[in-house]
Amino acid sequence: MIFTIPNLLSIDELEQIRQRLAQAELTDGKVTAGWHTKQVKYNQQLSGQHPTSQALVGQVRSIIQRNALFQTAVRPRAVHKLLVSHYGVGMGYGRHTDNALMGNPIMGGNCRSDVSFTLFLSEPEDYEGGELVIEGVDDERAYKLPARSMLVYPASTLHRVDPVERGDRWVVVGWAQSLIRDSHRRELLFELDTARRSLFAQHGKTDEFDLISKSVANLLRLWAE
Ligand SMILES: O=C(O)CCC(=O)C(=O)O
Numbered sequence: 275m276i277f278t279i280p281n282l283l284s285i286d287e288l289e290q291i292r293q294r295l296a297q298a299e300l301t302d303g304k305v306t307a308g309w310h311t312k313q314v315k316y317n318q319q320l321s322g323q324h325p326t327s328q329a330l331v332g333q334v335r336s337i338i339q340r341n342a343l344f345q346t347a348v349r350p351r352a353v354h355k356l357l358v359s360h361y362g363v364g365m366g367y368g369r370h371t372d373n374a375l376m377g378n379p380i381m382g383g384n385c386r387s388d389v390s391f392t393l394f395l396s397e398p399e400d401y402e403g404g405e406l407v408i409e410g411v412d413d414e415r416a417y418k419l420p421a422r423s424m425l426v427y428p429a430s431t432l433h434r435v436d437p438v439e440r441g442d443r444w445v446v447v448g449w450a451q452s453l454i455r456d457s458h459r460r461e462l463l464f465e466l467d468t469a470r471r472s473l474f475a476q477h478g479k480t481d482e483f484d485l486i487s488k489s490v491a492n493l494l495r496l497w498a499e
């Protein structure tokens with residue numbers, strides 16, 4: 275399931291993030307790329323060690339964790355990694371798939387990447403090119419969301435960022451391991467949960483609401499890992 279979280283950040287939060295970006299140190303994006311993605315990755319990232327980067331990543335992490343749509347649609351067990359990336363003119367990220375396992379096993383274990391996400395920090399009119407293109411079975415779709423919105427997509431896809439032709443593209447990208455590994459099951463739970471909440475909003479705590487709540491809880495018991 276590919277979906278958008280509109281206005282994940284408030285206007286004030288984006289402003290604060292942009293102020294932090296202005297003081298940040300940039301490094302070559304190849305530093306965090308795998309051996310084959312190094313060949314196609316042309317971007318810059320905030321150095322993970324820098325205090326500004328750590329404050330910014332901490333801020334975005336807590337915003338994601340508070341977001342109800344992210345919680346019900348992704349059901350994160352862990353949000354593994356957040357990177358702040360910059361694409362200037364000529365920069366892009368060629369076709370690739372994200373690493374299935376991330377993190378250092380010696381430093382606290384591997385995290386499976388089930389879900390990838392991009393939080394847009396630049397407005398679409400601030401740059402030309404730079405679309406995030408996600409391949410389907412027999413087609414592909416390009417995404418360029420307004421600043422403050424997040425695109426969430428399966429980490430299993432082949433995808434790319436087309437070269438930026440004008441301006442600057444700033445994003446925060448990240449990966450989550452879900453409690454529900456199978457994306458079809460995750461989607462089914464999301465739909466049931468959405469229907470249950472809508473039923474509650476319209477009619478309160480009816481017998482039907484109780485039954486669907488029981489199904490959601492019991493499917494979680496069956497599938498969560
Ligand atoms: O910048 C983006 O929207 C996605 C970048 C990407 O695919 C990655 O960092 O693995």
Ligand SMILES: [Fe+2]
Binds near residue numbers: 370433
């Ligand atoms: Fe990627």
